[in-house]
Amino acid sequence: MIENIQNPFFEATKNVFNLMLDLQDVSETSAENFDHNKCLNICIGVTGDLTGKVVYKFDDKTSLNVVNIISGMEIDSIDDFVTSAISEIANIISGNVFSMLAETNIICDILPPYVATAEDDKEYHVDKDICIVTSVGNVCLSIKLDKSK
Template sequence: MKVEYLNPFLDASRSVIQELGLGRATVGKIEIAPNPHGSGGLLSMIGITGRLTGRVLYDMNESTAINIAGVMMGETLPELTQMARSAIGEFTNMISGNAATILKERGFAVDITPPTVITGGQMTLTDFGEMNVTLVVPLILNKGVVTVNLAIKEAHKHGG
């Protein structure tokens, strides 16, 4: 997977995080994994189609999700409610939508699917088809850590 696919997600993440009043995001150590892992307790998964194909997963623990959703909703949340999960879906949708816009500006026209938010611990997703590399990037916020798992590649070209 090319780094040029990752940078739009990092740029979009920083921008959305700052716009929402979540402070600044610092990029932690980038790792390569064969499959995306969700160990935090909440995953938001978004599909990518078009010139590039694959998925991006945003992984965070419940406390981070509650903190981010609380800022987005303008209130202190005691627990991870359905509305808070919906806010996290919107948070990750905003990042992915902005990344898709950046990718399009760079010649990679893509669409994104609506987010699927999953809760639970220690998840490993193995349904990534031909994806054999996932970039794992922790974004460190003052509200917690959001780990971006990015597995995308250039789509096969078809004649026509």
């Protein structure tokens, strides 16, 4: 299951976007098509049978579009409110992923979200990017996990 771990991440993201944002047009794309420079990077730590992190990279425009939908307000800059809302979405997606994995006897806990400011050079057993395209913008999930010893 760990080799195909991107599948539960894609399914959970698609489900959360469908339920919370009413987005039906969620699809995967190549990481090469994603601009990693102007993003709100939210990191969720993982402990348990798998350890590591998942970094949710929301393009700035996508972050604003998502928060405008869920808040019903017109917000035009990344601030603490936007960061908090996007952090909660990353938290919800992660919770869904690890609930799915628990059904396959992979038991993990997630840690509170935080803004990731730098990439690390650590090598992980699983190091995959899943980039997702929607009508409100793009999101890339950087999955960096190891099997616990």
